[in-house]
Amino acid sequence: QVHLVESGGGVVQPGRSLRLSCAASGFTFRSSGMHWVRQPPGKGLEWVAVISYDGDNKYYADSVKGRFTISRDNSQNTLYLQLNSLTAEDTAIYYCAKDLRGGYDYFDYWGQGTLVTVSS
Amino acid sequence: NFMLTQPHSVSESPGKTVTISCTRSSGSIGTNYVQWYQQRPGSSPTTVIYEDDQRASGVPDRFSGSIDISSNSASLTISGLKTEDEADYYCQSYDRSNKVFGGGTKLTVL
Numbered sequence: 001q002v003h004l005v006e007s008g009g010g011v012v013q014p015g016r017s018l019r020l021s022c023a024a025s026g027f028t029f030r031s032s033g034m035h036w037v038r039q040p041p042g043k044g045l046e047w048v049a050v051i052s053y054d055g056d057n058k059y060y061a062d063s064v065k066g067r068f069t070i071s072r073d074n075s076q077n078t079l080y081l082q083l084n085s086l087t088a089e090d091t092a093i094y095y096c097a098k099d100l101r102g103g104y105d106y107f108d109y110w111g112q113g114t115l116v117t118v119s120s
Numbered sequence: 121n122f123m124l125t126q127p128h129s130v131s132e133s134p135g136k137t138v139t140i141s142c143t144r145s146s147g148s149i150g151t152n153y154v155q156w157y158q159q160r161p162g163s164s165p166t167t168v169i170y171e172d173d174q175r176a177s178g179v180p181d182r183f184s185g186s187i188d189i190s191s192n193s194a195s196l197t198i199s200g201l202k203t204e205d206e207a208d209y210y211c212q213s214y215d216r217s218n219k220v221f222g223g224g225t226k227l228t229v230l
Contacts, residue, residue: 035219037165044210044221044222044223044224045157045165045210045212045221045224046221047218047219047220047221050219059217061218062218095164095165100167100170101170101171105152105153105214105219106153106155106170106212106219107155107167108167108170108176109167110164110165110166110167111164112164113164
């Protein structure tokens, strides 16, 4: 049974940084691409970033490019998202999601999310 | 980049059939697969349909997906509506550099 558990969210001041984690189990993590998707409170879904199974390829939404960094540790079955230079527009629930087909284009399993609130 | 446009809300009675549309603004809907995700209140999204018309594991056959090249749109159809189907539904597709979600449709089963 696939299980994805995000952590690391919280309240952070504008301009500061935060690192999110996603602990994975129930599937072969080292063989799967992984995504981050976010959802501002009361709003829709926005794709944030994807990383290939081996960590060699990473792609980002324009809205976070240059500020966020996706990474993974296959020895620990853990996905990360480093969030820098945060603004109020980054306030959202952040979900990790498992890539479905290996093309890094869509998702099958989602975590429960972790809330990031950017506020002074 | 393209956009995916969904109706803001739809409502229907239990036992009936409802269809939610998702229209692509530019480029052909048939170029890249369309997925559908369900998000019940207070929960994270779950995958309902992938690759236009494939049901995800555990999804009942009351849910079906399709695309229509002529209208450049995708559709999610739910038959035999149940109160548990009340949720937000998001379509999603992609191009070379981006993954795009529709704005979501709130389904009310009343």
